[in-house]
Amino acid sequence: MITATDAFKSFKGSLLPQEEMLEVSVKKNKLFIGIPKEISFQENRVALGPSSISVLVNNGHRVVIERGAGTNANFTDKDFSEAGAELVDDAKSVYKANLIVKVAPPSTDEIKLMQSGQTLVSSLQLSTQKKEYFKKLQEKKITAIAWDFIKDEEDILHVVRAMGEIAGSSSILIASRYLRVTSEGPGILLGGITGVSPTSVVILGAGTVGEYAARAALGLGANVKVFDDSVFKLRRLQNSVGQRVFTSTFQPKDLIKALRRSDVVIGAIRAQKGQTPCIVSDEMVQVMKPGSVIIDVSIDQGGCFETSKVTDHKKPVYNKYGITHYCVPNIPSLVPRTASLALSNIFSPILLTMGEGGGVNRLIKSNGGIRNGVYILKGALTNQSIGKMYNLPSKDIELLLSIL
Secondary structure, three states: OOOHHHHHHHHHHHHOOOOOOOOOOOOOOOOOEEOOOOOHHHHHHOOOHHHHHHHHHOOOEEEEOOOOOOOOOOOOOHHHHHHEEEEEOOHHHHHHOOEOOOOOOOEEEEHHOOOOOOEEEEOOOHHHOOOOHHHHHHHHOOOEEEEOOOOOOOOOOHHHHHHHHHHHHHHHHHHHHHHHHHHOOOOOOOOOOOOOOEEEEEEEOHHHHHHHHHHHHHHHEEEEEEEEEOOHHHHHHHHHHHHOEEEEEHHHHHHHHHHHHEEEEEOOOOOOOOOOOOOHHHHHHHOOOOEEEEEEEHHHOOOOOOOOOOOOOOOOOOEEEEEEEEEOOOOOHOOOHHHHHHHHHHHHHHHHHHHHOOOOHHHHOOOOOHHHOEEEEEEEOOHHHHHHHHHHOOOHHHHHHHHH
């Protein structure tokens, strides 16, 4: 039992000068970053541009880049050298770095070059992966972060959004090209001029790709119709583009009517998990006007047209039922310099924060958005969806944070 005397002594002691508890400063971590040349088919982007590398180097970080890594994005080796990067002649030298930053996920041969305990920042491209990919990364105790799952302060997948903005705007420009007679199109100007009915553009999906496709089409003067299952997304798109456009949920009669009159149809639906649902059937494609154009931006997730099949940048289109189909995955790689700068603008602040905060482990512990992108942590699979998909054991990342 505490007596009055004991309580007084305790109170008196609390009035005495106390030792000040200062916050322990976090030791900065100097990063050793490696940027290999992309070897994936028609991947023209580079993860970091010269300006971002210059900022990183000026902050004390070391950047090693393979010669020719930025050539397809119109960056020269001299650009990177002047920014302070160290140029090396082979990928093996790049993979000696502690932190590998690249656009496409590493191939089997590239994984062989990786060092035990490295950190990898790249896309995941889950629809193209195999079980062996994850097992090989686990064997090397890699910490792998998928940039297509990293979230920003507003809980948005900001790299995916940036690439979606590029894909949406590019889709309209691509459609414009294939409406010309020089591309065996019907000779229609995408947009409208005085006295001539405007081009009709139908957009399936009201996400980022759909929004930026609508912006580009409206800017050219086209008549735009947007379909989506989410009324919230349709309303948000109308508010974002700043003008009223025709919107509808996927009502079959309304969709078929719109397809009959369309000159361009953009497939801009992104599935949260698995494959994109097929929205436009074979029969629905047949009712479209001869010479009209389909741009299936969703093709990397299976496509939302039953008639879609994957093409590439060398042979991007094919004709079915008199309709031109453009089904190239990775549209941002068509404008690699812009796409590389967009990636660089996102990656460089993350890397700077990583260095200032004491390294990748501290950043994973403190930043939920980065943590959302981690699918392997020191060799342990932490993404439960991947575990179920490939029948691999997985662990909750929140339970593994104590080992960092």
